[in-house]
Each structure stands twice: as structure tokens, then as C-alpha cells.
Amino acid sequence: MxxxxxxxxxxxxxxxxxxxxxxxxxxxxxxSVRDIEPKQAIRLVNYEDGLVLDARDDGEYAEGHPPNARHIPAELIGERWQELEKFREKPVVIIATQGLRAGRTGAVLRKNGFKKVFNLNGGIDSWRRENLPLVKK
CATH class of the missing domain: 1.20.5 (Single alpha-helices involved in coiled-coils or other helix-helix interfaces)
Known part of the structure; x- marks a missing residue:
């Protein structure tokens, strides 16, 4: 039936x-947040005054992060996204170790009006594979 x-x-x-x-x-x-490769991320930062947002936790960030990266752990982005207000119209490249954290971070930014949000494909590991600079603090 x-x-x-x-x-x-x-x-x-x-x-x-x-x-x-x-x-x-x-x-x-x-x-949705588009994935990009490290070289594309560098172009966005250098030529479009973009921001690298490191969404990893404090310990991972301390082990090494891209120079001038802003650090806001993914768990806190809902409370702290306003700190990025001046980048609302500029590219924001999210770096994490797992796609879920970057995806959640990107969704919060997009929901709050950020126009150009990208996820670094492969996260910090792809940055390392390209031998791009890392800073430890």
C-alpha cells in the first residue's frame, strides 16, 4: 500500500x-567557504590586503603560525568575530588543522557579512609543505 x-x-x-x-x-x-591553495592565499594577503586567520587552539598556534596571522580559536569565533570587522570586505583565509574547524569559523564569518572567506586547503600542513614561513611565539 x-x-x-x-x-x-x-x-x-x-x-x-x-x-x-x-x-x-x-x-x-x-x-559555504571556498578552498584555496597556499599560493592563492599569499596572493590574497599581498595584493588584496587580506588576513590570515589561524583558527587552531592556543597550543597549535604556539607551535608555529604564518607571520602576521590573527589568532582566534574556532571555539571562540562566535564571541570574537567583531575583532575582524575591518576585514569584512577583504579576503580572510582561515587556517586550521581540521576542515570542520575552518568550516565552522567560515560559516560564522559569512553569516556576519564577511564577503570573501576562504579555507586553506590542507590547513597548516599544506603551508608547511610549501616551505612557507612560520613564526613561533
Missing amino acids: ESTFLMDNIFFIVAAVLSGVMLLWPVIVRT
Whole structure:
């Protein structure tokens, strides 16, 4: 009986699912963060006055971070995103060790009106692989 209902109403079911996706699409697109490679990140920082945001925890940050990186751990971005206000219209490149932290950080920034938010593909490990400078403090 259930399969008859599904078959009889497949058009309406598909239409409902598509409608839901279309309604959610702006939210999905608005909170998505594009992955970029280290060389692209450096270009954004050097030529567009972008910011490197290190979203790792305090211990990871102390082990080495890109020069001039701003440090706000992912767990605190919801409380501290206002510190980045002057970068709202500029590129912000998020560095983390795990994609989830960078994704969450990026979603908070996008939700609060930041236009150009990027995730460093491979996180700090890709920065190291490219032999880019790290600072320990």
C-alpha cells in the first residue's frame, strides 16, 4: 500500500523535495567557504590586503603560525568575530588543522557579512609543505 501511495504521488514528492532544496540553497551558498591553495592565499594577503586567520587552539598556534596571522580559536569565533570587522570586505583565509574547524569559523564569518572567506586547503600542513614561513611565539 505504501509503495502505491509513493508511485501515485511521485510528482508531488519530487516537487516538495526540490522546493525544499531551492528554499535552502541561499543559506547553503551563503555559508559555504571556498578552498584555496597556499599560493592563492599569499596572493590574497599581498595584493588584496587580506588576513590570515589561524583558527587552531592556543597550543597549535604556539607551535608555529604564518607571520602576521590573527589568532582566534574556532571555539571562540562566535564571541570574537567583531575583532575582524575591518576585514569584512577583504579576503580572510582561515587556517586550521581540521576542515570542520575552518568550516565552522567560515560559516560564522559569512553569516556576519564577511564577503570573501576562504579555507586553506590542507590547513597548516599544506603551508608547511610549501616551505612557507612560520613564526613561533
